[in-house]
Amino acid sequence: MLSETAAHRREVSGDGADAEERARRKKDLALAFRIFGRFGFSEGVAGHITVRDPGDPDKFWVNPYGLNFSDIRVSDLLLVDHTGEVLIGDRQVNRAAFCIHSQVHRARPNVTAAAHAHSTNGKAFAALGIELDPITQDSCAFYKDHSLYADYGGVVTDLEEGRRIAEALGENKAVILQNHGLLTVGASVAEAAWWFISMERSCEVQLKAMSAGKPVDINDEVASDVAAYIGGARSAIASFASLRSVVSASDDEINS
Structure with missing residues (x-):
């Protein structure tokens, strides 16, 4: 564990562009946790969102073990390397967070952030062992862009x-972890977080539709067109930005 002084020097090392981008990513990460907490995605010690450090992509920032999503501030975030060592921060890292996210980041150099939580509808849908169907406009964002990991091992x-898990994710934006929950990725915290929120809601809608009858799929051509329109980074970033107001904490509190 680095001393407080050494940790501080490590954190602010690198050029000005790296420092500015690091601060932005960490603020977005803390905000994403607050939003997840607001939406009820906290489940004890389970769940994690990570973002690569811009100065060293082999390292990532993550929430500490045992801290509720709703309470996370920028100063609580941990910097972890590829071996699982905490380089910055004075708390423990969640072992599952390291084992899952380190491998996702290793397998997908184009992934900057990844999100996983034990949300209620995500868990319920994951128990079915099926993929999302294109039954609504919003679920089309995941059309042919998510997969199923059916080999739950505890x-x-x-x-x-x-x-x-990373292999099952492949080049997709999301993977349903059977008997476990959801995992989403993106080129930014905003993308990974929004895709998780959207997928959780799509799972809820499909569960409700299936309980009422037999949902009608959108045809392939239309589903593909909708996916191209709403399934990209621009849509995800704008959607995430629109959620800032659901968090009551001020920027000063989140950044503290």
Whole structure:
């Protein structure tokens, strides 16, 4: 564990562009946790969102073990390296967070951020062992852009399980972890967080539709067109930005 002084020097090292981007990513990460907390995605010690450090993409920022999403501030975030060592921060890292996210980041150099939580509808839908169907405009964002990991092996405490999850994710934006929950990725915190929120809601809608009858799928051509329109980074970033108002905390509190 680095001393407080050494940690501070490590954090602010690098050029000005890296420092500015690091601050932005960490603020977005803390905000994403607050939004997840507001939406009820906290489940004890479970759940994590990560973002690569701009100065060293082999390292990532993550929430500490045991801290509720709703309470997370920028100063609480941990910097973890590829071995799981906490380089900055004075709390413990969630072992599952490291095992899953380190392998996702390793397998997908184009992924800047990844989000996973034990949300109620995500868990319920994951128990079915199926993928999302294109039954609504919003669910089309995941049309042919998500997958299913059907090999649940218990709490993720080893890198091999994380590697298999990353393999199941493939080049998609999301993967349903059977008997577990959801995991989404993106080129920014905004993208990864929004795709998680949107997928959680799509799971809820499909569960309700299936309980009422047989949902009608949108045809392939239309679903593909809708996916191209709402399934990209621009839509995700704008949607995430629109959620800032659901968090009552001030910027000063989040950045403290």
